[in-house]
Amino acid sequence: MRHKNPPTYPMDQAYWYLCPNSLERLTKNIEVDLVIVGGGMTGLSAAQAAIKRGLSVAIVEKTFVGSGASGKSSGFITPDAEFSFSDLVRMHGAQDAQRIWQFIQSGVDTIYSNIMQYSFECGYEKKDTLTLASTKHSVKKIIHEHETRLKYDLESNFYTQQTVSTAIQNSGYYAGVSYGKTFSIKAFDYCQGMKNILQQQGVHIFEESPVIKILSDRIKTHDAQVTAKHILIASDYALSELAPFAYDIYHAQTFLLVSAPLSETLARELFPERPMMAWDTDLIYHYFRLTHDNRLLLGGADIFSTYSSQPSFHNRRVFKQLSHYAQKYFPQLPLQWEYMWPGLIGITKDLFPLAGKDKDNPNIYYISGAAGLPWAAALGRYAIDALYEKRDDLDEFFNPYRRFCIPHALQAIMGTRLAFALSNFKQVGSL
Ligand SMILES: Cc1cc2nc3c(=O)[nH]c(=O)nc-3n(C[C@H](O)[C@H](O)[C@H](O)COP(=O)(O)OP(=O)(O)OC[C@H]3O[C@@H](n4cnc5c(N)ncnc54)[C@H](O)[C@@H]3O)c2cc1C
Structure with missing residues (x-):
């Protein structure tokens, strides 16, 4: 069955993304204990941890808080982002996989406890995480994930091709695995909520203030500078412009489509058992959930757009690919697409984040490629x-100076995009 409404081309902007009115720029020199470059989820979380220690903290943000990947994201809050538990076991062995999983889970817990403690509105909705096999071949990955999760005492519910329609209506998927204690948010609103809380707690937040230079004890914008004992650069893929990591940090592009609101009945029927946020097993995966106002949010990309050097707006090819996907899997829904936007996510060649101290100046700390x-x-x-308590238990995984399978000299010949595409597909292709 085809859609009742033929696809119309949607507005090229993020559905929930509004430039706030009053932004304070950095116009005069100041001095603090810690200056953070970048006001996304990473920078905000660091600022919160630092202010709890009684440090004086400033965030200096290029545009406005949440304007990067964090605010454009689809807001799935689950440890499953990028790597499933069985991926981690395959890559690092069971013991390390459990440590890493707990680490990611601590990020889920931080976001949850902030929403509960400060009660700001950010579209929080409890939703289970569901991974769906989109081919017969990928059923074995789903079974493996289910068995691995059970083996290590993690919750897991398995759906066969016959029972998967209890999780997702009318589906053409071949199997599924789900678990609970996860949720979705409007991540832009979360960032704005945390901005207000942190300002009340004394964090100085400067927006529309791109940092153009990092020195050993200060950062500079066009108009002024912040002197600090410690500098944390949380600018995601833009780190490659600010620090010597041009070969090791790049970005992947993904797109989100948001439909007009569905009726309450259609929305409830889509996930008959309980609300879920879903991924499929395609190499460039698709992901979807309902928004708080019953719109279908669908994400994905294609091979040509994933590694493009700039965000590609008005990408009709991806729009057609995503709307065909929706027609195939949700033929019962009268979908009218209203919004579409691209977003860039910082990535490394092994898809693990890059985080650690500068090797010449341990007062500078880099974080990029948060997965x-x-x-x-x-x-x-x-x-x-790490900066204030010498924590280093996970440094071996995040070391910014680690070697990747394609060395810099070869990357210089083959080009950044190809080097990242090959390394990333090697990593996920073997799942
Ligand atoms: C479309 C999309 C959907 C996604 N969906 C999900 C999802 O559902 N679940 C999930 O877990 N993850 C998702 N992600 C990934 C997730 O959003 C990122 O991994 C995460 O937000 C990274 O946070 P960050 O703070 O490191 O980076 P960002 O949020 O990008 O923050 C970096 C900040 O640094 C600023 N900056 C850059 N250069 C400078 C400079 N020179 N001076 C000052 N500031 C600077 C930027 O403006 C930006 O605000 C998605 C990403 C995208 C793009």
Whole structure:
């Protein structure tokens, strides 16, 4: 069955993303204990951990808080962002996988406890995490994930091809695995909520203030500078412009489509058992959930757009690909697409974040390539523990100077995009 409404081309802007009115710029020199470059999930989380220690803190943000990947994201808050538990076991062995999983879970917990403690509105909705096999071949990945989760005492519910329609209506998927204690948010509103809380707690937040230079004890914008004992650079992929990591940090592009609101009945029927946020097993995966106002949010990309050097607005090819996907899997829904936007996510070649101290100046700490919002929340706190308590238990995974399978010299010949595409597909293709 085809859609009742033919696809119309949607507005090229994020549905929930509004430039706030009053932004304070950095216009005069100040001095603090810690200056953070970048006001996304990573920078906000670090600022919160630092202010709790009684430090004086400033965030200096290029545009406005939440304007990067954090505010454009689809707001799935689950440890599953980028790597499933069985991926981590395959890559690092069971013991380390459990440590890493707990670390990501701590990011989920941070976001949850802030929403509960400060009660700001950010579209919080309890939703289970559901991974769906989109081919017969990928059923074995789903079974493996289910069995691995059970083996290590993690909750897991398995759906066969016959029972998967109890989780997602009319589906053409071949199997599924789900678990609970996860949720979705409007991540832009979360960032804005945390901005207000942190300002009340004394964090100085400067927006529309791009940092153009990092020195050993200060950062500079066009108009002024912030002197600090410690500097945390949480600018995600823009780190490659501010520090010597041009070969090791790049970005991947993904797109979100948001439909007009569905009726309450259709929305409830889509996830018959309980609300879920779903991923599929495609190499460039699709992901979807309902928003708080019953719109279908669908994300994905294609091979040509994932590694493009700039965000590609008005990408009709991706729009057609995503709307065909929706027609195939949700033929019962009369979808009218209203919004579409691209977003860039910082990535490394092994898809693990890059986080650690500068090798010449240990007062400077870098974080980039957080593989999702919970990762970002956990890494912000980790950086503060590393700077002020010498925490280093996960440094072996995040070391910014680690070697990747494609060395710099070869990357210089083959080009950044190809080097990242090959390394990333090697990493996820073997799942
Ligand atoms: C479309 C999309 C959907 C996603 N969906 C999900 C999801 O559902 N779940 C999930 O877990 N993850 C998701 N992600 C990934 C997640 O959003 C990121 O991993 C996470 O937000 C990274 O946070 P961050 O603070 O490190 O980076 P950002 O949020 O990008 O923050 C970095 C900040 O640094 C600022 N900056 C850059 N250069 C400078 C400079 N020179 N001076 C000052 N400031 C600077 C930027 O303006 C930006 O605000 C999604 C990402 C995208 C793009």
